Amino acid sequence: MTVHVVVVGGGFGGLNAARALASHGARVTLIDRENFHLFQPLLYQVATSGLNPADIAYPLRAVFHAAPQVQVRIGEVVNADLDARHVVLADGTRVPYDHLVLAAGATTADFGIPGVAEHALGLKRLADAPRLRGEVLRRFEEADAKPELVAQGWLTTMIVGGGPTGVEMAGALVELFSKVLAKDFPRLDVSRAKVVLVEMGDEVLPPFSPQSRRHAAEQLRRRGVDVLTGCRVQRVDGTHVWLDDGQSVSAATLVWAAGVTAVALPAQLGLSTTRDGRAVVSEDLSVPGHPHVWIVGDLAAAKDAGGQMLPQVAQPAIQGGRHVAQQILRRHAGLATRPFVYRDKGSMATIGRHAAVADLPWGIHLKGVVGWLAWLFLHLLTLMGFRNRLSVLLNWAWNYATWDRGTRLILETPSRRRSGEGMAA
Amino acid sequence: MTVHVVVVGGGFGGLNAARALASHGARVTLIDRENFHLFQPLLYQVATSGLNPADIAYPLRAVFHAAPQVQVRIGEVVNADLDARHVVLADGTRVPYDHLVLAAGATTADFGIPGVAEHALGLKRLADAPRLRGEVLRRFEEADAKPELVAQGWLTTMIVGGGPTGVEMAGALVELFSKVLAKDFPRLDVSRAKVVLVEMGDEVLPPFSPQSRRHAAEQLRRRGVDVLTGCRVQRVDGTHVWLDDGQSVSAATLVWAAGVTAVALPAQLGLSTTRDGRAVVSEDLSVPGHPHVWIVGDLAAAKDAGGQMLPQVAQPAIQGGRHVAQQILRRHAGLATRPFVYRDKGSMATIGRHAAVADLPWGIHLKGVVGWLAWLFLHLLTLMGFRNRLSVLLNWAWNYATWDRGTRLILETPSRRRSGEGMAA
Numbered sequence: 001m002t003v004h005v006v007v008v009g010g011g012f013g014g015l016n017a018a019r020a021l022a023s024h025g026a027r028v029t030l031i032d033r034e035n036f037h038l039f040q041p042l043l044y045q046v047a048t049s050g051l052n053p054a055d056i057a058y059p060l061r062a063v064f065h066a067a068p069q070v071q072v073r074i075g076e077v078v079n080a081d082l083d084a085r086h087v088v089l090a091d092g093t094r095v096p097y098d099h100l101v102l103a104a105g106a107t108t109a110d111f112g113i114p115g116v117a118e119h120a121l122g123l124k125r126l127a128d129a130p131r132l133r134g135e136v137l138r139r140f141e142e143a144d145a146k147p148e149l150v151a152q153g154w155l156t157t158m159i160v161g162g163g164p165t166g167v168e169m170a171g172a173l174v175e176l177f178s179k180v181l182a183k184d185f186p187r188l189d190v191s192r193a194k195v196v197l198v199e200m201g202d203e204v205l206p207p208f209s210p211q212s213r214r215h216a217a218e219q220l221r222r223r224g225v226d227v228l229t230g231c232r233v234q235r236v237d238g239t240h241v242w243l244d245d246g247q248s249v250s251a252a253t254l255v256w257a258a259g260v261t262a263v264a265l266p267a268q269l270g271l272s273t274t275r276d277g278r279a280v281v282s283e284d285l286s287v288p289g290h291p292h293v294w295i296v297g298d299l300a301a302a303k304d305a306g307g308q309m310l311p312q313v314a315q316p317a318i319q320g321g322r323h324v325a326q327q328i329l330r331r332h333a334g335l336a337t338r339p340f341v342y343r344d345k346g347s348m349a350t351i352g353r354h355a356a357v358a359d360l361p362w363g364i365h366l367k368g369v370v371g372w373l374a375w376l377f378l379h380l381l382t383l384m385g386f387r388n389r390l391s392v393l394l395n396w397a398w399n400y401a402t403w404d405r406g407t408r409l410i411l412e413t414p415s416r417r418r419s420g421e422g423m424a425a
Numbered sequence: 426m427t428v429h430v431v432v433v434g435g436g437f438g439g440l441n442a443a444r445a446l447a448s449h450g451a452r453v454t455l456i457d458r459e460n461f462h463l464f465q466p467l468l469y470q471v472a473t474s475g476l477n478p479a480d481i482a483y484p485l486r487a488v489f490h491a492a493p494q495v496q497v498r499i500g501e502v503v504n505a506d507l508d509a510r511h512v513v514l515a516d517g518t519r520v521p522y523d524h525l526v527l528a529a530g531a532t533t534a535d536f537g538i539p540g541v542a543e544h545a546l547g548l549k550r551l552a553d554a555p556r557l558r559g560e561v562l563r564r565f566e567e568a569d570a571k572p573e574l575v576a577q578g579w580l581t582t583m584i585v586g587g588g589p590t591g592v593e594m595a596g597a598l599v600e601l602f603s604k605v606l607a608k609d610f611p612r613l614d615v616s617r618a619k620v621v622l623v624e625m626g627d628e629v630l631p632p633f634s635p636q637s638r639r640h641a642a643e644q645l646r647r648r649g650v651d652v653l654t655g656c657r658v659q660r661v662d663g664t665h666v667w668l669d670d671g672q673s674v675s676a677a678t679l680v681w682a683a684g685v686t687a688v689a690l691p692a693q694l695g696l697s698t699t700r701d702g703r704a705v706v707s708e709d710l711s712v713p714g715h716p717h718v719w720i721v722g723d724l725a726a727a728k729d730a731g732g733q734m735l736p737q738v739a740q741p742a743i744q745g746g747r748h749v750a751q752q753i754l755r756r757h758a759g760l761a762t763r764p765f766v767y768r769d770k771g772s773m774a775t776i777g778r779h780a781a782v783a784d785l786p787w788g789i790h791l792k793g794v795v796g797w798l799a800w801l802f803l804h805l806l807t808l809m810g811f812r813n814r815l816s817v818l819l820n821w822a823w824n825y826a827t828w829d830r831g832t833r834l835i836l837e838t839p840s841r842r843r844s845g846e847g848m849a850a
Contacts, residue, residue, distance in 0.1 A: 034834075035833075052477040054832035054834055055477075059831075061610070071612070074570075130836075137460060141499040145499075145518065183486075185486070186493060387820075387823045394816060398815070404812065409478065
């Protein structure tokens with residue numbers, strides 16, 4: 001009999017699991033809150049007016065046009081009965097399964113810091129990006145109407161978190177400010193529009209090689225980003241940020257890229273979780289004691305060969321998704337499962353035009369123009385859908401040739417709304 | 426001394442007035458609630474997943490990069506003192522002027538019909554389009570989860586108003602349903618997804634030539650649109666629409682393209698207005714008794730040579746904007762003003778692939794493929810910005826070649842929100 005797998009989450013992990021399962025004839029129900037797969041690595045470019053939302057999103061139903069055995073269902077999984085083997089959606093529907101793949105990802109974590117949930121803007125879901133874009137542009141409009149605001153830090157954006165998202169966001173924002181908004185606001189002293197990047201570790205891009213970390217920090221500083229390392233945010237009130245070294249920084253816009261926590265689902269289901277909410281998994285990525293439940297991507301407390309927890313980025317999710325698909329088919333065929341072996345394909349981050357760092361396997365490190373071209377090429381290649389690739393290519397070529405950013409629109413009504421999913425404390 | 430003109434509204438009328446004034450050295454303050462000029466004729470294509478919002482919007486500040494004498498100000502004009510010659514913004518700022526151009530446009534009118542303000546979706550502002558797109562897609566997702574909803578009209582969209590917006594929206598929706606969503610939802614009987622177009626007059630496209638009206642109705646019906654003429658909406662409750670001929674239609678989505686009313690500003694300023702809120706104007710488009718106040722576009726009760734009120738579309742606004750710019754300069758130079766002479770350049774509306782109607786000057790009528798190509802070409806040509814043209818061309822080519830619609834994303838959280846500006850009763 002055909003095995004029926006419920007996959008929760010249409011991100012890199014869930015999508016790859018569903019595709020691999022479908023290609024081997026399994027029946028799949030893919031459940032997501034959104035009707036599209038999001039290419040998260042380019043989300044910061046939508047937030048900085050470089051790309052359209054639709055350039056980095058691909059309709060989930062379109063992925064499976066040729067696979068009638070995959071059923072897409074938009075909804076939120078709020079519970080599951082792991083013994084009776086069904087999940088429960090927010091509308092009360094029960095969806096039975098033979099195997100369950102949890103790939104629901106992570107959400108922005110505010111670590112309980114006062115003011116963050118109310119005042120900071122997250123960047124995880126697609127709708128967050130045009131909202132953040134609108135907030136930044138609105139601060140400039142407000143300062144243009146009341147120039148005295150500039151001295152109060154109205155044009156300062158603080159980005160908390162020096163991982164790839166924070167670094168790429170910081171680099172793209174200074175470019176937006178100095179090359180685009182300086183022309184849009186000739187009466188404003190845009191040189192006073194600061195981007196402050198705060199990282200609690202000693203250096204930005206902590207998981208990268210020492211030379212990449214140094215190069216990234218140097219490039220960010222040269223481009224005008226204030227890089228503050230070794231300090232944490234203690235409190236936030238919408239116009240100021242207080243750091244634990246005693247400083248307070250005036251910043252009207254606060255971007256929270258400080259960290260993610262796994263969605264609450266594993267804990268709700270009574271599974272063992274780590275401190276950051278990830279589900280404890282066996283070597284084959286199944287849940288100990290629940291051989292029909294599998295965890296993939298940001299949600300999995302999976303480790304590499306050296307015992308290090310895997311980073312919450314695309315590659316572990318993609319590889320994990322494919323791995324659990326194979327193991328489900330093996331278990332269904334009565335075969336023993338195999339342990340998950342993560343292959344590190346390297347890490348990349350771009351700082352801006354002609355500047356990126358890449359740590360590749362076999363000790364290869366790229367930087368500068370070469371790293372930047374590698375970054376562009378790889379992202380274009382891994383983006384889903386030919387139309388999306390064309391549109392991204394067109395926008396990149398345009399932005400490169402003209403220093404323009406065509407999508408700098410304020411579409412939201414003024415409000416300090418957070419990520420659609422809220423932040424987890 | 427340089428004349429200072431305040432232009433309220435960055436649509437076709439205000440933008441053309443500001444450009445013409447600036448090119449003759451006048452100082453201009455252009456005030457709009459949005460930070461972009463919107464190419465409204467293609468708004469329905471954003472609402473039906475064919476184009477990106479940024480494809481049809483152009484940043485106002487970018488329009489005037491090379492014109493430092495034009496100052497763009499984002500804000501809402503809430504009052505004016507026509508004797509002291511200043512306008513008042515919502516934040517209390519007073520902006521003085523030598524001449525005032527009111528080009529604030531029109532808003533969706535619900536004519537006081539019960540339920541319309543709560544349940545109908547307007548299509549005037551850019552943010553309305555992704556919202557409408559999300560609502561339509563959400564109805565399909567809901568029906569996919571609960572197929573019994575289909576029999577209750579859950580997939581039926583009623584469009585009220587048989588003008589160009591209603592006709593183009595209806596044509597684009599049936600294409601979206603039959604060519605795209607039918608593939609996305611293989612388990613749904615998408616042939617039961619109806620589009621109902623309601624027009625209170627005897628025929629759709631009332632201002633068009635008889636042959637264009639007939640052709641448009643015939644093409645709409647052939648493509649599967651239910652065209653109901655000669656009837657009005659009496660009441661709406663979110664799932665049903667009651668018409669004045671006694672029928673009630675089950676329709677979970679209601680698009681209100683029935684009519685516009687000028688924004689409330691002229692009436693608030695104590696100007697004489699027509700029944701639909703337009704300001705009464707002299708032959709030169711100034712306000713009788715207020716030689717320093719000028720009205721342009723949808724807001725002006727201007728007439729053509731035959732004494733017919735001009736339609737509330739792009740051409741009268743573009744021509745009116747240029748006209749008042751010239752008259753302001755003439756009056757400032759002590760010359761007599763000239764009457765506004767409207768040149769009818771014709772009307773066009775597209776019904777769908779290979780189908781459009783165009784009434785051009787000298788009695789030329791186009792239809793079918795020729796009309797459709799003329800429509801595509803003209804809209805591409807009049808769109809502002811090279812990047813936008815490229816992006817629209819890319820999307821059109823893609824949609825044409827693949828029958829795909831790449832931007833079918835649900836970005837809004839579920840809610841029945843109306844146009845950002847609300848409807849006027």
